[in-house]
Amino acid sequence: MGREDGFLTNMLTHKLNSMLERSFPEQRVFLRSESETRYVRLTPLTQVFGFAGTTVLAGWLIIASAIVLMDSIGSGNLRDQASRDLALFESRVNELAAERDMRAAEATAAQERFNTALAQISTMQSELLSSEERVRELGKGITVVQATLRRTMKDRDAAREDAALLQAKLDGTDPDTQSINPEEIGNTVDVLSAALNNTAVERDTMVLLANLAEQNAETLQTDLRLMEEKNDRIFSQLEDAVVLSVEPLDKMFTAAGLSTKTLLNTVRSGLSGTGGPLTPIKFSTKGGVKDPDSLRANGIIEKMDRLNLYRIAAQKAPFALPIKNSFRYTSGFGPRWGRMHEGTDFAAAYGTPIYSTADGVVTFAGWSNGYGRLVKIQHEFGIETRYAHQSQLMVKVGQRVSRGQQIGAMGNSGRSTGTHLHYEVRVGGKAVNPMTYIKAANDVF
Incomplete structure (x- = not known):
């Protein structure tokens, strides 16, 4: 085979x-x-x-x-x-940084306007109180002048009656003339004449004072009207300035998912014993229904108080960037390679400074498995921020840090494929997108 x-x-x-x-x-x-x-x-x-x-x-x-x-x-x-995308992105980052600086300058200018407005309101209050006091004094003076005039007129009428009676006695028409000594009658007439002359002089003086008081009252009324017009213009400017300052902050906190009511109540309660909110202005001590100026001023004060509370809250919430040097975004918040990426990655040179994005207290500073060298900071309103993969830590547990304070340096520690910062924001223990806070603040800071 x-x-x-x-x-x-x-x-x-x-x-x-x-x-x-x-x-x-x-x-x-x-x-x-x-x-x-x-x-x-x-x-x-x-x-x-x-x-x-x-x-x-x-x-x-x-x-x-x-x-x-x-x-x-x-x-x-x-x-x-x-390369083109990187250049475009860096250009956009530079534009955002310039816009952030411009917004910060605007916020500083708004704070200065707020201080100036507060000083103007205090001056207005003093001037109004002084005007009311002068008006009350003039009213009292006019009342005294009128009482004096009435008394003088009564004295004049009584003197005229006495003079008529004496004249009748001198003419012999009075049946009681024979019982009066002519010398006594002459003395009495001299006294009455002197009294009439004094009364006339006093009357003329009171009339002159009354005319001067009326002229002063008219002048004060004109000054008061001009002051009210000036105050109205100042109130309008202050109302516009306050609205323009408060509305962007309202939008910023709302965009970040924070309840403005709860946030303001939390900040206000934290001010106990440190001065508290601004108190309403009282323009009159008479009580009763408040005048329109008082209501407008108190409305501005309330908005200024809200602006001040927002300013404090902005320092306590992570609205800032953790990196101030040039950087690029390498990975965003969301699913990545089948796992949830719970933060935003910023890439820059090794050793780039890392800053706290809000006031808070350091709760962790050390090595943490995949995070490498990690810093955790607890802020107000139940917010926590995390800064991972650092090459150097500059804070310790229990230390209180301020917004913009350096807490470490960028590195490549832990489970990392290159030098970068892994930045997280957690609310109530749940990770949220950090860009929500960063983008919300771009319209303000």
């Missing part, structure tokens, strides 16, 4: 060689040495296999070279595109 298979194989090989003889004639390769000469016979079938192998090898080399060349060209395009 084995012989028959070998015979059939030889016949098939012979036929194939015969068929390929025309295209691939048999070749012989001679190998000569010093002692003998040998040759190797290349049958047509062997040449076909060699040619096919060479062709396949050449084709494979061409295709592989094309693939490598295309991959190199594609990688170059990707690198160029990545």
